[in-house]
Amino acid sequence: MARKLIKYNLMIPGPTPIPTRVLSAMNHDMIGHRGPLFSAVMKEVMESLRWAYETKNDVFVYPSSGTGGMEVAVVNMFSPGDKVIVLNIGAFGGRFVKICKAYGLDVNDVKFERGKAADPEVLKAELKKGPVKAVLMQHNETSTGVLNDVKTLAKVVRDNQPEALIIVDAVSGLMAAPLKTDEWDLDVVVSGSQKAFMTPPGIAAVAISARAWKANAVSKCPKHYWDLALMKEEAPKGHTYTTPPESLIFGLREGLRMLKEEGRENVFARHAANRDLVRAAARGLGLKLLADDSHASPAVTALFPPEGIDAEEVRKLMRDDFGVELAPGQADLKGKIFRIGHLGYVEALDIIGAFAALEVLFKRLGVKTNFGAGVKAAMELL
Numbered sequence: 001m002a003r004k005l006i007k008y009n010l011m012i013p014g015p016t017p018i019p020t021r022v023l024s025a026m027n028h029d030m031i032g033h034r035g036p037l038f039s040a041v042m043k044e045v046m047e048s049l050r051w052a053y054e055t056k057n058d059v060f061v062y063p064s065s066g067t068g069g070m071e072v073a074v075v076n077m078f079s080p081g082d083k084v085i086v087l088n089i090g091a092f093g094g095r096f097v098k099i100c101k102a103y104g105l106d107v108n109d110v111k112f113e114r115g116k117a118a119d120p121e122v123l124k125a126e127l128k129k130g131p132v133k134a135v136l137m138q139h140n141e142t143s144t145g146v147l148n149d150v151k152t153l154a155k156v157v158r159d160n161q162p163e164a165l166i167i168v169d170a171v172s173g174l175m176a177a178p179l180k181t182d183e184w185d186l187d188v189v190v191s192g193s194q195k196a197f198m199t200p201p202g203i204a205a206v207a208i209s210a211r212a213w214k215a216n217a218v219s220k221c222p223k224h225y226w227d228l229a230l231m232k233e234e235a236p237k238g239h240t241y242t243t244p245p246e247s248l249i250f251g252l253r254e255g256l257r258m259l260k261e262e263g264r265e266n267v268f269a270r271h272a273a274n275r276d277l278v279r280a281a282a283r284g285l286g287l288k289l290l291a292d293d294s295h296a297s298p299a300v301t302a303l304f305p306p307e308g309i310d311a312e313e314v315r316k317l318m319r320d321d322f323g324v325e326l327a328p329g330q331a332d333l334k335g336k337i338f339r340i341g342h343l344g345y346v347e348a349l350d351i352i353g354a355f356a357a358l359e360v361l362f363k364r365l366g367v368k369t370n371f372g373a374g375v376k377a378a379m380e381l382l
Helices: 020-026 036-053 066-077 091-102 120-127 150-160 210-218 228-237 246-262 264-284 311-322 348-364 373-381
Strands: 058-063 083-088 106-111 134-138 165-169 188-192 203-208 300-303 338-341
Touching (some): 020 246, 036 058, 036 203, 036 246, 058 066, 058 228, 058 246, 066 091, 066 165, 066 188, 066 210, 083 091, 083 120, 091 134, 106 120, 120 150, 150 165, 165 210, 203 210, 246 264, 264 300, 264 348, 264 373, 311 338, 311 348, 348 373
Parallel strands (some): 083 106, 083 134, 134 165
Antiparallel strands (some): 058 203, 188 203
């Protein structure tokens, strides 16, 4: 008879585990969202988000998932027929393509092999073909576990088409890996509450540069809920255009306080260490990794199961037998890989525990591995 599981272990790249401090902060009375008490909360959140983004630009929050933030970026910057380049390295690059096409943009879908980062030389060649309004890209592609070199890609844009907008989906990358909005001259950057901010899903934050505001002034894409101009009217008062999700805002404030207490460089180092631990354990166990070390994500790692083992069966048994939730492959990789999230409120022992379960599972399935080698490799790295 199977043992009844009493603990659920979330090891996916979002939503991520929530610290007790954040959960406690969310357990707060509702207050007037147009009054001074909530305005003070919102102003602190927006200032802390500027710290996270490393920007002096406007940062607004929307009650939505990260995809809503991506749509904010598109509808506020463009008009139907505008030419844009999307650097497509995975499912969320593909999502940018879908959003752009839904609003009638002329999209150059520059698709890269899954597991690879966007190549700056390919981008340079595309930019030389003619003027574009913008280049859209992922900071961290959640579906493949690949980190783009946004700094280099942004420089390629500025060197070849200086006035083109640079729009970055940093939903799973912000605060997991460096991203310097102002220093790298990025125009629109999107993040989400449910990743490294250690808060439940439901908030998208969007940073907007002066160049982006000029584009917004002539944008003809239809919008209302997503209209940045409506948000800009309310932001100086510490308000949002629509009713804000107060509980999530209280939680986000606490998550940002925790990150600031830890320190930006320490946060990045922790995520990099988690990445290295997962990759060391995977190699010790003989598992193939999708992404190369040169562009491996500090937020999530994509793994191929052993020969003859179905990735979805691995996920099912890890959940049923050990209470460990792993993420599936998406789009082209559905059923071919599984993913281990290691961002936000995740530490070394969470990762080692997940790999211990994975090793036991593979032994039960009759996979020939050096039993214990993955956990041993991780412990040695520690």
